[in-house]
Amino acid sequence: MMHSLEIIWILFLKDLRLEWRRRETLASICVFGILVVFLLDFAFQPAGEESLRLLPGVLWIAFAFAGILGFNHSFVAERENACLEGLRLAPIDAGLIYLAKLLANFLFLAVAEAVIVFAASLWYNFSFLPAFKWFVVIVAFGTLGYVAVGVMFGAVASNTRMREVMLPVLQFPVIVPIFIGAIEATTSALKGDAPGQFASWVRLLIAFSVIFIVLSFLLFEYVLEE
Amino acid sequence: MPPDTTHTEPALELRGISKYFGDLAALRGVTLRIARGESVLIYGPNGAGKTTLLRTLASLAQPTEGEIWMDGRRMDRYPATCKAKIGFVSHATFLYNDLTVRENLALAGRLFGLRGVEKRVERALELFMLRERAGFLVRNLSRGLQQRVTLARALLHDPDFLLLDEPFTGLDAESTANLENLLRKLPERGKALVFSTHRFAQGASMAQRLVALEKGRISYDGPLTQASLSSLRIEPEAAAIENKVRL
Numbered sequence: 001m002m003h004s005l006e007i008i009w010i011l012f013l014k015d016l017r018l019e020w021r022r023r024e025t026l027a028s029i030c031v032f033g034i035l036v037v038f039l040l041d042f043a044f045q046p047a048g049e050e051s052l053r054l055l056p057g058v059l060w061i062a063f064a065f066a067g068i069l070g071f072n073h074s075f076v077a078e079r080e081n082a083c084l085e086g087l088r089l090a091p092i093d094a095g096l097i098y099l100a101k102l103l104a105n106f107l108f109l110a111v112a113e114a115v116i117v118f119a120a121s122l123w124y125n126f127s128f129l130p131a132f133k134w135f136v137v138i139v140a141f142g143t144l145g146y147v148a149v150g151v152m153f154g155a156v157a158s159n160t161r162m163r164e165v166m167l168p169v170l171q172f173p174v175i176v177p178i179f180i181g182a183i184e185a186t187t188s189a190l191k192g193d194a195p196g197q198f199a200s201w202v203r204l205l206i207a208f209s210v211i212f213i214v215l216s217f218l219l220f221e222y223v224l225e226e
Numbered sequence: 227m228p229p230d231t232t233h234t235e236p237a238l239e240l241r242g243i244s245k246y247f248g249d250l251a252a253l254r255g256v257t258l259r260i261a262r263g264e265s266v267l268i269y270g271p272n273g274a275g276k277t278t279l280l281r282t283l284a285s286l287a288q289p290t291e292g293e294i295w296m297d298g299r300r301m302d303r304y305p306a307t308c309k310a311k312i313g314f315v316s317h318a319t320f321l322y323n324d325l326t327v328r329e330n331l332a333l334a335g336r337l338f339g340l341r342g343v344e345k346r347v348e349r350a351l352e353l354f355m356l357r358e359r360a361g362f363l364v365r366n367l368s369r370g371l372q373q374r375v376t377l378a379r380a381l382l383h384d385p386d387f388l389l390l391d392e393p394f395t396g397l398d399a400e401s402t403a404n405l406e407n408l409l410r411k412l413p414e415r416g417k418a419l420v421f422s423t424h425r426f427a428q429g430a431s432m433a434q435r436l437v438a439l440e441k442g443r444i445s446y447d448g449p450l451t452q453a454s455l456s457s458l459r460i461e462p463e464a465a466a467i468e469n470k471v472r473l
Contacts, residue, residue, distance in 0.1 A: 003339065010336050014322070021324040021363075077322060081364075085286055086320025086379075090337035091306035225288055 007092050011100030018077050025073040025108050033066035033116040041123045051124045056186035059120060060179055066112045067146055068168055071154035074105055079158055084224060094221035101151045109143055134189040141205040142182030148212040149175050155223050181205050237261045238283065238387050238418065243292035245278050252278040254442040260420060262386055265413045267433035268422040274439040276422040280391045283420065284314040310338060313385035315393050319376045323365035327356055327375050330364060331382060338383040350378040369396035377405065388412060390421035394428065406432060
């Protein structure tokens with residue numbers, strides 16, 4: 001168990017170091033996410049109550065697009081020089097490679113989401129503070145489920161020729177339940193509803209995340225094969 | 227599950243391995259046994275299945291049919307134990323362009339669970355004359371230097387079976403000579419060397435045994451002799467190696 005955690009940590013640090021050197025993923029997903037928020041604000045120009053109605057959808061659309069970019073980028077370094085194959089030569093469980101990627105992508109997307117939320121609060125003139133605790137819980141589990149799927153399909157798409165197109169095509173049908181749950185829960189939390197009213201959506205996000213992480217951990221070895 | 231006692235002699239063994247990519251058969255019923263201390267040249271024309279054979283041995287490709295055994299253990303049942311004994315060098319370097327030479331080696335060492343990784347990395351840097359470039363990002367190295375790092379990475383965990391797919395590709399004359407010298411020493415240390423190369427003369431001068439592949443099947447498996455070369459119709463190259471190989 002300790003050895004597995006050590007391997008995950010080593011691979012996670014490797015991804016952080018690569019990101020620090022390349023400075024590609026975080027910068028691009030932050031800029032892209034902010035642009036989506038800005039464009040949707042410009043298109044709808046919501047005011048007052050409308051902001052609250054639109055904001056959850058706008059945020060999760062921005063998270064979704066930012067995530068797609070991040071997942072694609074995440075496997076760029078692994079494709080160069082067949083590094084993913086290099087990892088497979090090591091006597092480690094392929095599932096650990098998945099968990100390390102999950103952790104790194106979760107961190108990158110979480111940072112981007114913080115920036116996007118901050119930008120959205122300014123443009124939409126909306127304060128997240130009253131429901132901040134539940135908002136963070138919902139975003140955390142929604143993001144976890146999304147990243148769990150994204151990393152898995154990112155690995156699948158990285159073996160295909162039209163990988164940039166393949167990733168959203170493969171991924172979006174699977175993540176529909178996460179986004180429905182996340183948007184519903186976010187809307188309810190931001191409206192100031194009692195936690196009991198959106199708890200079932202949060203439970204859905206948790207269940208989806210757990211199921212997909214376990215499945216991906218077990219199946220990742222086969223995904224990496226030719 | 228205890229090791230199969232009928233295969234106690236340390237060896238890498240393929241039993242009836244076939245590998246299909248859709249309808250295309252890359253390997254057909256390949257059976258092969260490689261002992262420690264052997265130096266085996268895998269030879270054949272393009273598309274004969276050399277790369278697939280080496281990738282299958284390295285467990286990067288799963289056979290469609292057949293089994294691979296190492297030291298009496300089935301490789302698919304004990305992947306970690308078996309992988310720890312294999313070093314693989316391929317066309318690709320397996321190196322992260324944005325990590326330094328030292329970081330790449332240390333990463334590989336840690337993933338292989340080696341003790342004293344730093345010392346081993348320093349030794350490898352010394353052995354492959356990479357100390358001065360240890361802090362360089364891999365992307366800033368020439369192809370020849372990258373190949374040297376790849377070899378250092380493959381040998382870092384002191385594998386019993388070293389598999390090399392076209393290891394001389396991209397190397398200059400000096401690096402080629404250095405690599406040849408290094409590889410010649412491995413069988414003497416009880417390591418098995420299995421390699422493919424297009425440069426037959428060079429490969430034959432380093433190998434004791436030739437495995438010739440044709441359309442995914444083994445067409446010859448035995449010592450390197452004039453007769454074997456003639457039967458394989460590689461006389462033009464045989465003439466070139468007469469002075470190099472003990473025929």
